[in-house]
Amino acid sequence: MYDKLFNWSLFFLRFFIKPSKIEVIEGDLMELYEIRTASRGKSMATFRFMWDVVRFLRLRYIKGLDDIRYLNSLAMIKNYFKIAGRNLLRHKFFAGINIAGLAIGISCCFLIVLFIKHELSYDQFFNNHHRIMRLSLNGWGATPGPFAYTAKEEFPEIEDVLRITRYREVTFKYKDNTFALDKGLYADSSFFKLFEWDLIDGNPATALSQPNSVVLTKSVVRKFFNLEDIMGKVIKIDGVNRVVTGITEDFPGNSHIEFNFLIPLVGTRLAANKYWTGNNFYTYIKLREGGDVSALEEKFKTFVRKHMAEEILEFSGHDNYDEFLADKNSRKYAFLLFPIADIHLNHKWMNITTPANIENIYTFSIIAIFVLLIACINFMNLSTARSGTRSREVGVRKVLGSMRKQLTIQFLTESVLISLLAVIISLILVLSLLSHFNEMSGKNFTISDVVAPINLLLLLSLGIITGFMAGLYPAFYLAAIKPITALKGIFKVSGNSFLRKGLVTFQFAISILLIICTVVVFGQVYFMSNKSVGINTSQILILNNAGKTGKNISVLRDKMVGLSEVNSVSLSNGMPSTWVPNWTYYNDDNGHRELNPDHLFVTREHQEVLGIEIVAGDFFTGRVSDTASVIVNEALLKRFDWQLEEAIGKTLKRDDTEVYRIGGVMKDFHLSSFRADIRPLLFRYMEFPENGVGGGMFMFMNVSGNYQEVISELANNWNLFTTDEVLTYSFLDKEFDSLYDSERNFGKIFTTFSVLAIFIACLGLFALSAFMLQQRLKEIAMRKVLGASIYQIIGIFVKSFLLYIALGAVLAVASAYWLADDWLSNFAYRMGLNPLYFLIPVIFVTFIALLTIALQVFKSGNVNPATLLKDE
């Protein structure tokens, strides 16, 4: 047995010890074994031997990679790295340009990958997110109130339901601290149970089960309560005392739900709403394990018939539900279930936060790939152009027995090494550009997100892939060099200059394309923010929460009108540039015709304040009949096919008892952005409320002269008429302008990327022309000796590139025109495409390219020809 143990240990020893050391070590161990066998017996000697073997498990004696025979080529790969390193050091200029270009390209791609990964990860952090569904009515997010709990009673496959709805901006008061807070939600008490979300403090099961309680997020506690222990304390929210019953961690940024505070639905007027045809709630349904979504959706059809048919028929005027279903024009009630993880990306209209902009995702990715491509092209161009410098090496290697495959691997190793260096630089670049990127993308990435192991791995693999992509062609090209020509020194690099210049053409085409896109995007933004919307926006100051003044509204009005700077004051329940409600009206003159015009209540002064132009009739008359008349715009007439002359006196009905007469027609003006056509608009009359006003009112002031004066006066009065409320006001022109923020953002993306693209392309051109000059230095010297001026020489070089840049420009302009036209078709009101938008970028890029070349030529052309020619 001891012999067996001894043999095993010996075998093990031979397995792991370096071959160069094995003889001496084995000899010593065996000598000791024999001495010990003689002195202390075989068993003792064997155990000591085993122990000694184990003790030799030291780093310096264990076989390294180079000791394993079948990894013999490892030594070769080591050599590749060595040669690659030396080459980089020897040609610092070219290596630097390659690395810089690739680093920028890789950074762009990496940031985009981060962005897309984040977009795709929405709502997947919830446990059992695949069982949590959002109920949708015809693809929209708002659903009837009674649906959730009735469905839960009737369908056993539903485990739990939850309704939430948005809460308006409110005023918080705690001790002496008053502040306004938005992003509140009303929620059923099942909120935390359904989302399986824990509270930091408080009981998730009961936190939302009592009226007059509130749950705050941690960020609110941090921001407004200085992390004070607020649990169980009383906060006054819009005048109602509420007890803090829970503190929750904020939902992660990649959720379609966002809130600052939660108010229980229980006990509110909203929760008591029993109407099936009013859509006030976002409904979440959690299925039991194995619950069938499509089967449930099918069951909803009979469910709708059972509970909703009666109410639907009341509105639609059909005799029975089957007739309603058969009527092609009636609005159907299809209830669908969407997994919550799909909402952000695929169901734009169901989001509480900003939905994914698929167009942005595509644009981002395509541009990033372009930038990386430009960098790769640089690498390919420089490597093949400079192949002459490596041809000797290739020749010698081939003569000494290198296979073509091995050489290919060598050059690929080199390019991967370069791109790995680029990865290191791009990591630094990414970290320092993160805040800028966050601003562009609307995300909130932190440094720790970037250096998460999975993302670093991603960055690394991106680098390796890029290295392969960029290095593949040069590797094959270089490996194919014939040893005889190489060693005789007659190898010439002209063979593929056509391809090289073609690639340069492509680079500049992309650069020009990106710049044209930038110009077009900003051009359209400029066009939209400067086009007149049809009403006076520049002088309008709006008090957003005028309703909070309650019964003092008329006093406030009088005070403001009394100021010399204020020309007129009006009230309305909606603000142009923001969303306004739309109500249904119909007309029976030529059969039943329905329309959903944008719908606002306004006081009579509104026309004067906004400067609305009336083309027929009056903007109310000041008589009692005003309450039964409406003012409409031309777009509404067009939809009913009414001529301007016949419009006055036509009737619009809400139902048989609510009949309104058109009293005036307004010239069309824009209530929202220039993206959309002007919608039908209808103004209903409201008296300026002398006895006070409810919530949701905007007070419009037409102001001239000193704005500051007006605002400070407004603030003074505000403090007189309200307690614990925060004054919020806005300027109409600024509000309209902010409608185009997303386009501006889009433009910023283009600007950033086109600057990068131009930069990398110029780096490449710079290096390429530097190299070509180096090869033609003697030619330059001869030309100078024979009397050419430096400008003539510059001309020669510039000419050789000019054709390719021109070709690139043609390509770029053609595709840019197509892209711009496509993008502009998103807008109902689009600017004309001025040829200058195309010409200026082309000239700009050409100029930069030529300048790059000319500077190079100028530098080397200014050398005394004697120094260049003397060595021959």
Added chain:
Amino acid sequence: MGKYSIGELEELVLIVVAILQTEAYGVNVMEEISSQTERKVNISAIHTTLDRLENKGLLSSELGGATATRGGRRKRIFTMTSTGRKVLEDTRAMRNKLYNQIPDFI
């Protein structure tokens, strides 16, 4: 000293190699140390130390002849280099210098 600093075990091994003259190889060095200082050192530690000293240039080595007791494997015989001797002397001199500064040294 300066350039060469050697550890305690290294110093011990260096001295023993010097004592053993032409018979300094792994097993012998270990036996000598254990018999002279009653210190149990594992053979692997002796090998490591010898290698390290050789890398530092204080020892040199060559493969000796094969003997039957070792299953026909050769020994690696170590000898001290002149640098090794110098370092050993320096170490000793420095130590003595320090010892002599202890007041009332017995």
